[in-house]
Amino acid sequence: MSSLTRTSYIVLGLVAECGPSTPYDLKQVVARSVGYFWSVPHSQLYAEPVRLAEAGLLHEQQEEGGRRRRTYTLTDAGREALRAWLAEPSRAPVELRDPGLLQLFFADHGDRDDPVRLAHTRLAVHRERLATYVEIDGHLRETAPDELATRTVRRGIYAEEGAVRFWQELLDALTPGDSGIPSQPA
Amino acid sequence: MSSLTRTSYIVLGLVAECGPSTPYDLKQVVARSVGYFWSVPHSQLYAEPVRLAEAGLLHEQQEEGGRRRRTYTLTDAGREALRAWLAEPSRAPVELRDPGLLQLFFADHGDRDDPVRLAHTRLAVHRERLATYVEIDGHLRETAPDELATRTVRRGIYAEEGAVRFWQELLDALTPGDSGIPSQPA
DNA sequence: GGGTACATGTAATCAGTTACATGATTTA
DNA sequence: TAAATCATGTAACTGATTACATGTACCC
Numbered sequence: 039m040s041s042l043t044r045t046s047y048i049v050l051g052l053v054a055e056c057g058p059s060t061p062y063d064l065k066q067v068v069a070r071s072v073g074y075f076w077s078v079p080h081s082q083l084y085a086e087p088v089r090l091a092e093a094g095l096l097h098e099q100q101e102e103g104g105r106r107r108r109t110y111t112l113t114d115a116g117r118e119a120l121r122a123w124l125a126e127p128s129r130a131p132v133e134l135r136d137p138g139l140l141q142l143f144f145a146d147h148g149d150r151d152d153p154v155r156l157a158h159t160r161l162a163v164h165r166e167r168l169a170t171y172v173e174i175d176g177h178l179r180e181t182a183p184d185e186l187a188t189r190t191v192r193r194g195i196y197a198e199e200g201a202v203r204f205w206q207e208l209l210d211a212l213t214p215g216d217s218g219i220p221s222q223p224a
Numbered sequence: 225m226s227s228l229t230r231t232s233y234i235v236l237g238l239v240a241e242c243g244p245s246t247p248y249d250l251k252q253v254v255a256r257s258v259g260y261f262w263s264v265p266h267s268q269l270y271a272e273p274v275r276l277a278e279a280g281l282l283h284e285q286q287e288e289g290g291r292r293r294r295t296y297t298l299t300d301a302g303r304e305a306l307r308a309w310l311a312e313p314s315r316a317p318v319e320l321r322d323p324g325l326l327q328l329f330f331a332d333h334g335d336r337d338d339p340v341r342l343a344h345t346r347l348a349v350h351r352e353r354l355a356t357y358v359e360i361d362g363h364l365r366e367t368a369p370d371e372l373a374t375r376t377v378r379r380g381i382y383a384e385e386g387a388v389r390f391w392q393e394l395l396d397a398l399t400p401g402d403s404g405i406p407s408q409p410a
Numbered sequence: 411g412g413g414t415a416c417a418t419g420t421a422a423t424c425a426g427t428t429a430c431a432t433g434a435t436t437t438a
Numbered sequence: 439t440a441a442a443t444c445a446t447g448t449a450a451c452t453g454a455t456t457a458c459a460t461g462t463a464c465c466c
Contacts, residue, residue: 043425044326051330062446072329075320079427084447086425107446117333124334127345128323131353132387134261135321137314139379140230143258144237145372147303148310153372159313167317186331186339193325193390200382201318208375229453248418265455270419272453293418 042093042119045078049086050095050112050120058099058111061087071187074171075194095119136201138163142208157209161202168198228279228305231264235272236281236298236306244285244297247273257373260357261380281305322387324349328394343395347388354384 042050052067053059059067064083072078087110090096095116099109112120138160145153171194178188228236238253239245245253250269258264273296276282281302285295298306324346331339357380364374 044323045425047326047330051326051333054330054333060446062444065445072326075322076326077319080446081428081448082426120330121334124327124331124338127338127342128327129345129349130323131349132320132322132324132383133263134318134380134383136261136318136379137230137316138318139376140233140237140258140262141310141314143373143376144233144240144306145310147237147240148307152310152313156313159315163315163317187329189394190325190329192393193322193387194320196386196390197318197320197383200386201379204379204382207378231453246418251417266418267420267456268454275453 161205164201171195343391347391350387357381
């Protein structure tokens with residue numbers, strides 16, 4: 039019964055948000071919300087509610103017939119646990135955990151041209167992600183401009199912009215004068 | 225013998241970088257380099273080299289007397305594994321995993337004034353981290369301006385700047401007109 | 411010479427990942 | 439009606455976290 043994990047609060051929060059939910063419901067919601075910045079493998083969305091139910095923070099109800107789906111509801115204790123967590127702002131630092139950055143960090147031990155390819159690859163990844171966020175942002179600004187949760191996507195946008203800037207600068211530094219135009223015109 | 229993890233490559237990379245190392249050496253190095261963006265608990269720095277040695281990627285040598293410290297060296301196979309990993313740019317996305325952002329995401333289910341306190345707390349955390357990076361950056365620009373690994377700290381700087389911007393904007397939005405100067409001068 | 415911090419490791423637990431498995435719908 | 443995809447779960451493994459434990463050096 040060790041203290042609750044981040045996953046626990048994600049589940050509690052989502053059940054609070056969405057009302058009674060099955061693990062599959064949670065999976066769906068995660069995939070188009072929190073999952074962008076904090077992924078949870080679907081097997082955890084089956085395992086974690088079981089733990090939370092044991093701890094009395096969720097109520098579990100199982101279908102009689104058919105698939106015997108389990109539906110989870112927030113208990114009062116669960117709601118209280120969520121409030122308590124929210125009331126205590128975390129001081130934990132963000133870890134970037136950027137796989138590309140890791141590869142750059144050790145690039146001295148690879149081949150000469152790895153970093154250029156790395157920068158190209160990473161630029162593509164981040165640009166794609168940035169585009170996704172911008173689109174979501176535009177959509178949310180229309181449909182739910184005031185909600186706090188809506189704001190979170192801006193955090194992603196700034197982060198991706200920083201990443202794009204970083205890799206672009208690296209690329210510029212690594213390919214000096216390479217503008218696509220031959221430097222010695224024939 | 226499942227495929228190598230990120231931790232594996234961190235260990236391989238650090239041993240490549242630092243030469244023969246004990247787990248404690250690795251712990252020290254991690255704490256003032258990679259650890260800033262990809263932490264590794266020290267117990268892993270004991271466990272992982274054992275696995276890598278079994279896989280033939282590190283060579284293990286144990287002291288005879290005293291503490292019987294174990295020192296690890298890169299084997300040819302290890303060097304090759306590192307090269308191979310570096311040659312294949314990761315396409316995996318970065319996950320922000322910002323605990324504060326998680327709390328903001330679910331803030332609707334907490335108390336009214338949680339978000340303001342959250343923003344203050346997070347601003348402090350990110351400003352502090354930003355200052356650290358700026359200092360490291362200044363130092364590295366003098367001592368090792370060319371190395372690629374040196375560049376990684378800029379990634380951190382941009383990321384922290386984005387974070388500061390985000391939380392500051394949130395704070396501004398939540399405390400409109402609160403400039404420290406009373407709005408109705410007496 | 412007693413406390414405190416650094417150095418060095420092990421053990422137990424548990425969360426997370428991966429893989430497997432199968433029933434229900436849709437679609438071609 | 440076969441194939442593909444969605445829905446719904448379980449099982450096994452293993453890496454990561456936490457806690458424990460002890461030796462050594464330094465400092466007051």
